[in-house]
Amino acid sequence: MEVEKLRLLFDFGLAILIWMVQRIVYPSFLYYSKTELVHWHHRYSVRIACIVIPLMLGQLIITGWQVYKLPSLYTVASFSAVLFLWGFTFSHFAPLHGKISAKKHTNVTLQNLVMRNWVRTAIWSLLCMYTLIESGL
Numbered sequence: 001m002e003v004e005k006l007r008l009l010f011d012f013g014l015a016i017l018i019w020m021v022q023r024i025v026y027p028s029f030l031y032y033s034k035t036e037l038v039h040w041h042h043r044y045s046v047r048i049a050c051i052v053i054p055l056m057l058g059q060l061i062i063t064g065w066q067v068y069k070l071p072s073l074y075t076v077a078s079f080s081a082v083l084f085l086w087g088f089t090f091s092h093f094a095p096l097h098g099k100i101s102a103k104k105h106t107n108v109t110l111q112n113l114v115m116r117n118w119v120r121t122a123i124w125s126l127l128c129m130y131t132l133i134e135s136g137l
Contacts, residue, residue: 003062008131010059015128017051022121026113034103041100060086074134081127085120092116 025044029037060082067079096113099105 003066004135006058007062007066008135008137010055010062011124011128011131013055014059015124017055018117018121018124021048022114022117026110026117029100029110029113030107034105037100037105038103041097045097045101056086056089074130078127078130081123085123088119 025048029041032040063075063079063082066075093113093116096105096109096116099109
């Protein structure tokens, strides 16, 4: 499979996934009791990691390869966006999910998941659109 098609697959997969998380998963956390959410969150985290980790790693590897082999505004901007998303995810979302796992979350914690996730939703969506435009589809 061509690198460009793989890139589109990873970008599209992450765009769809982040919209599902933004519109369905994170808002649903507000409907659980504290104890139920901690129990569900553990199961959810393990399951979603099996989907998210390969997609994010694949996107990172491909955008890194593209910027190394084919430097252009598109590849540099894409790789920069992916690096930002990794940093933003680990600096903002890992601590919020850690609070849930430690049963130290509040409704504000859960609302922060939704509000801050709009940044990732926008960037992954724009990245997917940029890839679609660049691919000529």
